[in-house]
Amino acid sequence: xxxxxxxxxxxxxxxxxxxxxxxxxxxxxxxxxxxxxxxxxxxxxxxxxxxxxxxxxxxxxxxxxxxxxxxxxxxxxxxxxxxxxxxxxxxxxxxxxxxxxxxxxxxxxxxxxxxxxxxxxxxxxxxxxxxxxxxxxxxxxxxxxxxxxxxxxxxxxxxxxxxxxxxxxxxxxxxxxxxxxxxxxxxxxxxxxxxxxxxxxxxxxxxxxxxxxxxxxxxxxxxxxxxxxxxxxxxxxxxxxxxxxxxxxxxxxxxxxxxxxxxxxxxxxxxxxxxxxxxxxxxxxxxxxxxxxxxxxxxxxxxxxxxxxxxxxxxxxxxxxxxxxxxxxxxxxxxxxxxxxxxxxxxxxxxxxxxxxxxxxxxxxxxxxxxxxxxxxxxxxxxxxxxxxxxxxxxxxxxxx
Amino acid sequence: xxxxxxxxxxxxxxxxxxxxxxxxxxxxxxxxxxxxxxxxxxxxxxxxxxxxxxxxxxxxxxxxxxxxxxxxxxxxxxxxxxxxxxxxxxxxxxxxxxxxxxxxxxxxxxxxxxxxxxxxxxxxxxxxxxxxxxxxxxxxxxxxxxxxxxxxxxxxxxxxxxxxxxxxxxxxxxxxxxxxxxxxx
Numbered sequence: 001x002x003x004x005x006x007x008x009x010x011x012x013x014x015x016x017x018x019x020x021x022x023x024x025x026x027x028x029x030x031x032x033x034x035x036x037x038x039x040x041x042x043x044x045x046x047x048x049x050x051x052x053x054x055x056x057x058x059x060x061x062x063x064x065x066x067x068x069x070x071x072x073x074x075x076x077x078x079x080x081x082x083x084x085x086x087x088x089x090x091x092x093x094x095x096x097x098x099x100x101x102x103x104x105x106x107x108x109x110x111x112x113x114x115x116x117x118x119x120x121x122x123x124x125x126x127x128x129x130x131x132x133x134x135x136x137x138x139x140x141x142x143x144x145x146x147x148x149x150x151x152x153x154x155x156x157x158x159x160x161x162x163x164x165x166x167x168x169x170x171x172x173x174x175x176x177x178x179x180x181x182x183x184x185x186x187x188x189x190x191x192x193x194x195x196x197x198x199x200x201x202x203x204x205x206x207x208x209x210x211x212x213x214x215x216x217x218x219x220x221x222x223x224x225x226x227x228x229x230x231x232x233x234x235x236x237x238x239x240x241x242x243x244x245x246x247x248x249x250x251x252x253x254x255x256x257x258x259x260x261x262x263x264x265x266x267x268x269x270x271x272x273x274x275x276x277x278x279x280x281x282x283x284x285x286x287x288x289x290x291x292x293x294x295x296x297x298x299x300x301x302x303x304x305x306x307x308x309x310x311x312x313x314x315x316x317x318x319x320x321x322x323x324x325x326x327x328x329x330x331x332x333x334x335x336x337x338x339x340x341x342x343x344x345x346x347x348x349x350x351x352x353x354x355x356x357x358x359x360x361x362x363x364x365x366x367x368x369x370x371x372x373x374x375x376x377x378x379x380x381x382x383x384x385x386x387x388x389x390x391x392x393x394x395x396x397x398x399x400x401x
Numbered sequence: 402x403x404x405x406x407x408x409x410x411x412x413x414x415x416x417x418x419x420x421x422x423x424x425x426x427x428x429x430x431x432x433x434x435x436x437x438x439x440x441x442x443x444x445x446x447x448x449x450x451x452x453x454x455x456x457x458x459x460x461x462x463x464x465x466x467x468x469x470x471x472x473x474x475x476x477x478x479x480x481x482x483x484x485x486x487x488x489x490x491x492x493x494x495x496x497x498x499x500x501x502x503x504x505x506x507x508x509x510x511x512x513x514x515x516x517x518x519x520x521x522x523x524x525x526x527x528x529x530x531x532x533x534x535x536x537x538x539x540x541x542x543x544x545x546x547x548x549x550x551x552x553x554x555x556x557x558x559x560x561x562x563x564x565x566x567x568x569x570x571x572x573x574x575x576x577x578x579x580x581x582x583x584x585x586x
Contacts, residue, residue, distance in 0.1 A: 150563040172562055175527050193557050216534040216558050218527060231531060238531040261531040275528055282528055303487065305528040319525050326525065348525050393526060
């Protein structure tokens with residue numbers, strides 16, 4: 001597997017130095033934010049395709065309003081000039097139309113005609129200028145594709161559903177997790193009647209076994225220190241364990257006669273959210289990373305599973321069963337502020353974007369299982385995997401270099 | 402004429418003899434006595450060999466005679482047991498089936514089994530894998546409590562990943578919430 005097919009090279013990078021210039025055009029933390037009017041003008045070969053992809057990225061955030069080039073009223077203008085003499089090269093600039101000054105000018109090039117990676121890079125830059133925050137347009141999502149006869153494959157795609165590729169074809173792959181640096185994928189798979197936890201080094205393309213015992217071994221999440229939390233029934237009953245990415249320092253964290261599964265770390269790695277049916281039904285619990293300080297987070301409903309921790313550590317998204325259907329909920333990590341985000345069909349397996357603005361999930365709302373994105377405010381839900389592909393269990397990557 | 406006929410007859414005999422000699426080389430008449438001596442020695446091992454073959458054949462037959470019924474019996478005995486939604490306790494209706502399986506395993510100590518734990522589609526995938534693990538273990542624990550050695554039972558969970566029935570109704574879901582028993586090869 002080739003990890004880096006395209007190497008983007010910023011040939012020229014000259015930020016016009018403006019002392020104290022940290023103007024933010026959209027404050028995404030304020031409620032009821034008004035979209036920023038922006039103009040994009042593109043010239044040169046393939047420029048229209050790049051512009052389309054850039055607009056697709058920015059549109060998904062709901063924070064931009066595109067103004068026609070001949071119509072006044074935009075606050076920012078982006079000028080792009082594409083050139084395909086050697087590979088693809090785009091010179092673009094972002095200009096503040098109110099203060100009439102150039103904020104950013106940059107040339108991005110690739111040795112091949114790589115429209116989408118270049119467009120995502122430009123969109124990230126525009127987003128950064130407008131919001132002061134890092135965009136997620138160059139992140140990726142891994143997911144499972146049902147290939148029939150009880151087998152599931154691990155696949156990867158760009159955040160917008162393009163550039164879909166298969167990573168692991170063998171056996172029945174299930175839960176999976178990204179390491180915080182994006183280098184490793186850690187996943188559980190059943191092959192030859194054995195459940196093992198594997199790691200895939202995306203740099204070398206090498207797969208190795210991280211943990212194996214009899215029974216079920218199901219990976220949950222990974223901490224910033226590359227500690228892997230997982231559920232194992234090695235001692236007879238699914239309990240939570242941690243191990244480091246090199247397969248050392250195995251620790252057992254829970255001791256109960258109940259099911260304990262799906263452990264995910266808080267973003268700082270200090271706590272673990274997981275599912276336990278110790279109270280009679282599956283509910284979300286939180287404990288410290290050493291297994292102490294256990295507390296229950298969900299109290300409504302009788303089937304709450306698959307927790308995901310938001311990147312700011314404040315909320316946990318999970319799948320809750322209500323009126324016979326599975327839906328995505330969010331709850332504050334202290335158990336307050338429970339809120340339902342989906343209502344059509346069955347919606348499961350939430351995963352946050354690294355900026356916390358989007359949730360990826362799977363849904364059968366259109367009659368087949370597919371991956372969808374939504375904004376954290378439950379607006380704008382969009383399917384990103386094709387109809388013919390039975391896709392589920394998305395895991396959003398961290399920011400990637 | 403008679404002489405000629407005799408000569409021809411003799412010639413034919415010689416030719417035939419020569420031919421016969423050429424084509425039936427091993428039983429050379431000159432060696433017959435030797436062969437007979439050897440034969441006497443050979444007969445014993447030959448008969449022994451034959452006996453051995455017969456024994457082997459008989460043994461093989463015995464094995465196949467046994468094997469066919471065992472798989473057939475297994476088919477009748479190793480029936481699926483079913484569970485309630487989100488539960489892994491052994492239901493009363495599953496106990497007679499498990500008792501029969503325990504008897505069968507105790508009667509045939511050379512047989513090992515795999516218990517597959519399965520769930521319906523309504524739960525979430527990861528939790529269902531854990532639930533299937535517990536369902537398989539529940540049946541294993543029951544069989545062990547009836548005197549079956551735990552080393553003869555392997556458990557595996559498939560969660561909701563290998564449904565028997567693909568419709569979305571309670572009848573179908575009940576079929577899928579099962580432990581399935583398989584003879585280990």
